[in-house]
Amino acid sequence: MNEFQRRSAEINDLLCVLNVLNWDARTQMPAGGSGARAQQIATISALAQEKLLDPAYGVSAQAVSGDDLDNRAAQQALDAIAALKRIPAELTRELALLKSEAQELWARAKGANDFQMFAPALTRMVELNQQLAEALGYEGHPYDALLNMYEPGLTVETLLPLFEQLRVHHVPLLQAIQQQQQPRSDFLNRSYPAAEQKRLSLALAKGFGYDTGRGRLDESAHPFEISFTRQDVRITTRIQENFLSGALFGTLHETGHALYEQGVRSELSRTVLTSDLLGLYAVAGASYGTHESQSRLWENRIGRSRAFWDLHYPQLQSAFPEQLADVDTAAFHRAVNTVRPSLIRVEADELTYDLHIMLRVELERALIGGELAVRDLPAAWNARIKSDLGLDVPDDARGVLQDIHWSAGMFGSFPTYTIGNVMASQFYAAALEGLPELENGLLRGEYTPLREWLTDHIYQHGRTYTPHELLERVTGRGLDPQPYLEYLSGKYGELYGLDRQKEQTT
Template sequence: MNDFQRRSAEINDLLCVLNILNWDARTQMPAGGSAARAQQLATISALTQEKLLDPAYEASAREVGGSDVEERAAQQALAAIAALKRIPTQLTRELALLKSEAQEVWARARAASDFGMFAPLLTRMVDLNRQLAEALGYDGHPYDALLNLYEPGLTVETLLPLFDRLRAHHVPLLRAIQEQPQPRSDFLNRSYGAAEQKRLSLALAQKFGYDTARGRLDESAHPFEISFTRQDVRITTRIQENFLSGALFGTLHETGHAMYEQGVRPELSRTVLTSDLLGLYAVGGASYGTHESQSRLWENRIGRSRAYWELHFPQLQATFPEALGDVDTAAFYRAVNTVRPSLIRVEADELTYDLHIMLRVELERALIGGELAVEDLPAAWNARVKADLGLEVPDDARGVLQDIHWSAGMFGSFPTYTIGNVMASQFYAAALEQRPQLEEALARGEYAPLLGWLTDNIYQHGRTYTPHELLTRVTGRGLDPQPYLDYLDGKYGELYSLDTQEEQTR
């Protein structure tokens, strides 16, 4: 190991330790441990920052020559160091303090459904994030600087037309669906034993190819995936006895994330190319959007497909004979693909989810750009929900206060969910084009060929490429919503017996 590699390995170890501390806090830690844990996290974070900003680290990165991969690692380290240096220490400190206060106040405000309680803190949070954007720098819109923290290279200029096109497609498609009769889905809310749900979810994850010799499944309030090198990649799920889809599709979703991390080339462990140096997070995926493309590909493209349930519904039925005895494969497939507008993002279906995301992106971009005042936010939120989803927002708790993101200082992460949907379809289309026999394998329940293609083309590279580079290498083009729109039209057109020609927006 040269000096740069040695220092990068130490920094990656520290990021893995931060991930472990966070995993434990969210899955195992007794309630009493939280204050001490916050201090431990703060200490390790500060040490990591110190290591990152050590002039000797920058010097070591400047001396790197050799392989292309090694030079990319050095460039990424230098870019992160430069960005970190641009952020005033005072701003970092203020943001950290405000985040912990704002999350607490937000939780109380949401419980009381009172936006007024949260507004002063949100105003301050928007202000600090605008300062952060100014410090980081941008060419076009200040929101670009924040977007870049989650999706390197993405800009408002690319994002807005893409989202306009999605909205112009989704809203009419949703209206058309709403005119059709809804399938029954009441049986998803029958009683499903927690232990059986967990066992079956894990078995399906393993069947996809999740390696439990390098992973494990736990329960947590909010499902997540987290890695401490490719050798230890853990997922969680939330099990509700009266809601089968939550744990089932939640696990398939996290499994997609996990297989991405497990598929990173071993040589990239303990390097910059499995480190998010600005986010202080150990991660092998290229970006939030790229990561989300894989969770959604496995959850939605595979896990919610007709072929998947034709194979696996008998196993599900055998596991829950009482709840599913009177249900058949076709009914189950329809039920888990029901489209129905709702107020809460995390409960939304595949189609309306994008509408939830796009309204948040529109509003947070306007807040950061100074085009929308915090006091006007609830009205803007409610109007957008009415226009896109056709629903009245009855209170702030079910409206503008529902997500933790803004109180946690996260501006710019929301778009990555929808970017993930778009990318997932692009990658999947490329896979089918390059390996036409993949679909037959999937229909036989063989997931290794797809996993192999994804690993070869995407997973193994870790963070070597930017999302745009990766997408272009693999699919031959940048972000392109067409494969995603085709997929949605095809799927819902058939499920809801629509005249799909009419709905398409080509």
């Protein structure tokens, strides 16, 4: 057991080093450093894989005979070893090299609004992920192999019916909302100094319980959370001076991720149960969907609630007295919950957000399956935005180039955002049942009971349980969209008066 723990700790250290290199590349590294950084990341990735595939590590894992926690860690290591043995070392190295180079190319292409600048790197990324899927193996669609890297057990066969169930609910609700008068939101696009946005965003994150003694807030082109053990969990946000809610809710979203990582039991640090060995990432969540459930829960269920802004809107007005002089709490709350189809996923409202995810999943599934060529991707993207959201895409920067995920090789990760939305409502319903006074406390700004309940039931376990096991333990059932659908119908029915209108009609 000691030998297994020692070797696992070394692998986790290397994965944390990779996270440091990636954090720096996305926040502070000059553009000229991208080539050398790609080589550094490839080298560390190869070292981590070598240690993981060292026969002595497998022997030490097989020799473990301890408690349930020890046995789970050993089995996860053995499963990762078996999967990685199927992946050629050269493929791993080429993917690591390309990820770093492609992300820098993506950033430049997005800035220049030039998809063709990024297309060759994306074409190669698709090819390498197709090879990865073949190496990992699958029974149905090659996309299944990639899905399982982020959400164990998820397949195209199980995912598409879930999407259809959501679409059947979302589209009629969206159409009903679009027939109502929309609230004003022009004030969100006034000029808000970046430094004050950042200060206020961090203050709200700390109010949720984000420990800045073990974290920090920086800026990046695409918001993200990243951890180098539970003692160093960092978040970033994207600040635009003419879009107030972007930085605020981007920060609250990443805070949810950070609370998960900071809540892991200290005993799990530097173990398999805080490492995604197959993906070669240092991440502690049970799955990407489970992780996303926490960012969506804190951002939306708490951060967009009327109770939250009844308490915190005075802070916002104090920070921006001129910009918000003609805006009261009710108007602000309505504005940040407006349902309006938009081009940008990370700025989408809760209802149309899933439609963005479905679009991306369909396109990347077709790319991996060989049914869609990269050269045809912008046209396919624009057509889907038009059919699903009724919008014309003015340029690639606000279209096919808006997300970092494909440049980072994260094919198969997009579905986890919607999976996270569904899980978030299930977990929140379970918290309400376990904490009868929860919502009364939230009215007073008492966020500790919810955070501690989530820590006890979810965060502390790291990767100990599969997402399905965790859902069963916490909620008593597997993935169930019903609480999520009820939440959306209730929230927007009230905000847009749909329930009253229905009563008047009947």
